[in-house]
Amino acid sequence: MNSRDTMINTNPSNEIPASQSVDEAGAGILAVKVDDLTVAYNYKPVLWDIDLEIPEGVLMAIVGPNGAGKSTLIKAILGILKPIAGSVSIYGKPYHKQRSLVAYVPQKGSVDWDFPTVALDVVMMGTYGSLGWIKRPGVKEKKAALEALEKVGMLPFKNRQISQLSGGQQQRIFLARALVQDASIYFMDEPFQGVDATTEIAIINILKELRKAGKTVVVVHHDLQTVPEYFDWVTFLNVKKIATGPVKDIFNDDNLTKTYGINYKVSVQK
Amino acid sequence: MSNAQFEIQLIASLVAIACAIPGTFLVLRKMAMISDAISHAILPGLVIGFFITQDLNSPLLILLAALTGVVTVILVERIQKTGLVKEDTAIGLVFPALFSIGVIMIAKNANDVHLDVDAVLLGELAFAPFDRLIVAGINIGPKSLWIIGTILTITVGLLIAFFKELKVSTFDAGLSASLGFSPVVIHYGLMTMASITTVGAFDAVGAILVVALMIAPAACAYLLTTDLKKMLGLAIVFGVFAAVSGYWVAHWLDASIAGSITTMLGVVFLIVYLFAPNKGLIAVMYREKQQRIEVSLLTFLLHLKNHNEKEERHVNHLNEHINWQKVKSKTVLDLALKNNMILIDDKIVALTDKGDEFTSKAIDYIITNEDAQIEDMKEDFFLFRG
Numbered sequence: 001m002n003s004r005d006t007m008i009n010t011n012p013s014n015e016i017p018a019s020q021s022v023d024e025a026g027a028g029i030l031a032v033k034v035d036d037l038t039v040a041y042n043y044k045p046v047l048w049d050i051d052l053e054i055p056e057g058v059l060m061a062i063v064g065p066n067g068a069g070k071s072t073l074i075k076a077i078l079g080i081l082k083p084i085a086g087s088v089s090i091y092g093k094p095y096h097k098q099r100s101l102v103a104y105v106p107q108k109g110s111v112d113w114d115f116p117t118v119a120l121d122v123v124m125m126g127t128y129g130s131l132g133w134i135k136r137p138g139v140k141e142k143k144a145a146l147e148a149l150e151k152v153g154m155l156p157f158k159n160r161q162i163s164q165l166s167g168g169q170q171q172r173i174f175l176a177r178a179l180v181q182d183a184s185i186y187f188m189d190e191p192f193q194g195v196d197a198t199t200e201i202a203i204i205n206i207l208k209e210l211r212k213a214g215k216t217v218v219v220v221h222h223d224l225q226t227v228p229e230y231f232d233w234v235t236f237l238n239v240k241k242i243a244t245g246p247v248k249d250i251f252n253d254d255n256l257t258k259t260y261g262i263n264y265k266v267s268v269q270k
Numbered sequence: 271m272s273n274a275q276f277e278i279q280l281i282a283s284l285v286a287i288a289c290a291i292p293g294t295f296l297v298l299r300k301m302a303m304i305s306d307a308i309s310h311a312i313l314p315g316l317v318i319g320f321f322i323t324q325d326l327n328s329p330l331l332i333l334l335a336a337l338t339g340v341v342t343v344i345l346v347e348r349i350q351k352t353g354l355v356k357e358d359t360a361i362g363l364v365f366p367a368l369f370s371i372g373v374i375m376i377a378k379n380a381n382d383v384h385l386d387v388d389a390v391l392l393g394e395l396a397f398a399p400f401d402r403l404i405v406a407g408i409n410i411g412p413k414s415l416w417i418i419g420t421i422l423t424i425t426v427g428l429l430i431a432f433f434k435e436l437k438v439s440t441f442d443a444g445l446s447a448s449l450g451f452s453p454v455v456i457h458y459g460l461m462t463m464a465s466i467t468t469v470g471a472f473d474a475v476g477a478i479l480v481v482a483l484m485i486a487p488a489a490c491a492y493l494l495t496t497d498l499k500k501m502l503g504l505a506i507v508f509g510v511f512a513a514v515s516g517y518w519v520a521h522w523l524d525a526s527i528a529g530s531i532t533t534m535l536g537v538v539f540l541i542v543y544l545f546a547p548n549k550g551l552i553a554v555m556y557r558e559k560q561q562r563i564e565v566s567l568l569t570f571l572l573h574l575k576n577h578n579e580k581e582e583r584h585v586n587h588l589n590e591h592i593n594w595q596k597v598k599s600k601t602v603l604d605l606a607l608k609n610n611m612i613l614i615d616d617k618i619v620a621l622t623d624k625g626d627e628f629t630s631k632a633i634d635y636i637i638t639n640e641d642a643q644i645e646d647m648k649e650d651f652f653l654f655r656g
Contacts, residue, residue, distance in 0.1 A: 075444070079447065079448070080444055080448060099449065104445060106442060106444040112298075112300075115498075116298070116497055117441065125437075125441070125445060128434055128438055128451070131434070133432075133435065134431050134432065136434055137434070161496035
């Protein structure tokens, strides 16, 4: 689907059947399929009629200006926000049947870091989903959490109170918590916000490893300069979906201008 | 100590424990004021329940009143969701309205019964032992004790069963929702439990003390620990301590038990607030003072590193060059000497190897802001801690 089609395709009857592969670069299997999704806050739509297909195994950035609805899109996919119209499917089934396949990294600022708990405990929370209600984490869950901490280089800080961690360290803890879920699809809301360069590189390397392992990673991203370097797929969003596809095909001035509303030039564009 | 005295302290302690548990989560969810709203707004529920059951201790009355508590929470959220007023305003609008309806209902219809506004606000802990529960002709203890004991058992059971869910939804509602633990369900579960506890405790200790017992012990515990389980434990300890010591203060002063317990809670909080090892006022002031000195030390060391000229490093000229007062210069000089960071040779100050290394490391940290390099320095210096 190219960007022009998307612009015209606001009529739900034009919907493309799921069986039809969205793009030749995709493996063919759809990890996430969003149909005609509209989300509103107090009856004011913040996402209008979004159709989005995310093929399995891509590392995708969602970009768009402030207030474009990037976080809202992720929250609606994860069922945290109720859409007023449309549907979402994860590997062909509704989200609530596929929870174990999905891991979520919220924005760092969405939680209270003064909460009385330590790094290891936060990472353990990632195991709660597979445990279900009432059951408590045990040795197995602790071991998984320690391994995830090791992977993000935070093992020495496992007993540190979370408010005593730097911004980058807090973000790594969040990443470890997602890793421990051992999901197939990872949604991350601005994982690079307020982290130093070292942490940014550490995080992107882990995301690339996840993609190599066949996982699908969807990241709300702000820094347009790094899109071609970090990601292989991109979705342009500004209340409506502007375009989605491989970075090499659609990451161009035309789509950037459509999304950001100003004449945009990407200096690092190949 | 008479049997009645023991029973009063036991009731007060159980109320304190039953309140501390939901209170801890309310404090962490920044919802302390909602407990105030609930405790007042359940009054109409109590009155209506009393009209129906004609029994102040009926479980139905407790449930009806607790329902009013949940209705309060829903009303506050509804008003807040319109976006026209903020949460605190919404709370301020809802609970006086409900409370006043209850007050009017009592004045119009319930004047002849033992349900008056004073008792509602301040409780009647001293009379609790007189109202006995009699089953099959056998006196099995004060009714209040049985009511609060039952509520406490349910609270503890729910806490143990849903500790993990309460924790994750309090810390990160978004994650909780994505994992399938509906924050809405947990929120209303907690609100229902807080309402039931409030109603159960209310008859014994009154509306104001219920709020104090929910919030103050949790607030004290929050200043002392970084572990949720310990926070719950400490909140319970503080609550029980205030309940028992408050009883004896009341006994000694011949004053209201509820008032004395609340006063003790205030005293305990004041002590914790001043003396808590990390977050306490004195600890914070001490830390800030240390940080000031250490920043000065670093400034001084940097000056030494940057200037090789003798006149810039002469003890007597330091004041002028760094523009410090004499006392401060002396403190800093002493600190640097004590740490073997400088040498004073014929009144000329020079960095030692250790001082040189420290300064380089510190500059490095300040420039790169990377934590790994200064992990070992954190022990010695306040400056680099969080």
